[in-house]
Amino acid sequence: MTRSKGGMATVTKALCSWKSIVLAGLAAFAAGPVPASAETTIKFATTMPSNSVIYKSVYAPWVDALNAAGKGEFVVVPFEPPFATGTNVWDRVVSGVADMGFAILANTGLPFPKSSVSMLPGLGHDTEVGSIALWRLFEKGLISDEFRSVKVINVTTLPPVVLVTKKSIQKLEDVAGLKIRAVDKISADSLTALGASPVAIPFTEAYQAISKGVVQGFVANGGTLVAYKFGEVMDNQIANAYFGMLPSAIFMNAEFYDRLSPKAKEIFARFIGEESSRMIGAAYIGFEAQNFEAVRGQNAKYTMRQLPPEELARWKDATKPVVDAWKKDTPGGADIYSRFVEEYARAEKK
Incomplete structure (x- = not known):
């Protein structure tokens, strides 16, 4: 599944994907209107404001298409925080407070060790392909036991986090000793393997910490860079x-x-x-392309550079122990890892 590196091409592809599902949903109107009283209301805990860019760009089109298809049978109604947050949405859905929810699995505070395979360094970067691969692992039973308490609608991968720093990074040695904000244990372990000193700082305090030089960089994706304006104080990205x-996943209360x-x-x-997983992943491609364009608008000095193949190989070798430890410590880890790599490659070729 090769694609142009240009942001406009990925945006166009994502929009085309959404167009197909929206048209399919609109076809449900052909049978004529049905009284609204016949519809079942589905409370969807979004864990994000309904006017947020990410919701409007990635999830709202999916919800709109679902509602178009379900006209007369059900209507999905978004419920934003504080109805449910990233840390309690799983419990809200399982308990029936919410009928359906969205969650970034790492934010729930619950263990999803097998599903965290997509969080390993150097494993992939394409959200559409990654979402397909992760769903296939679920479908084949390799990670499905982690979702036994809910009805899974789709599983997806968020845009990959990359290293963003104040100073230019040319080689592995340039990372040594830098204080870098990590987003989770796996990224912290990876930074340690590269010679950096991972730091845990809340997003709300990160901008000030960067401005004051408390940290020299962080790992983040484009959405985070834009939302917290980190691009204003960072100049370099690998x-x-x-x-x-x-x-992440969209899931429903099983009894509901x-x-x-x-x-x-x-x-x-x-x-x-x-298909549902793929379309969310495809929407993220367009969303992320727009984010990085916005980052360049925040900071004219912002530079994105590619490590040459031989240098990138050094980084991969340095973080290999992190991958090996995950495979050893995770039940069925070696098989899950190899199957994800296999499914990712298979989806990427289509």
């Missing part, structure tokens, strides 16, 4: 050394799903699975 893609009408389940079937 564009091809990836520190993992956080896994079981109570849906047969027709509602038939409609939902078109929004459950690999």
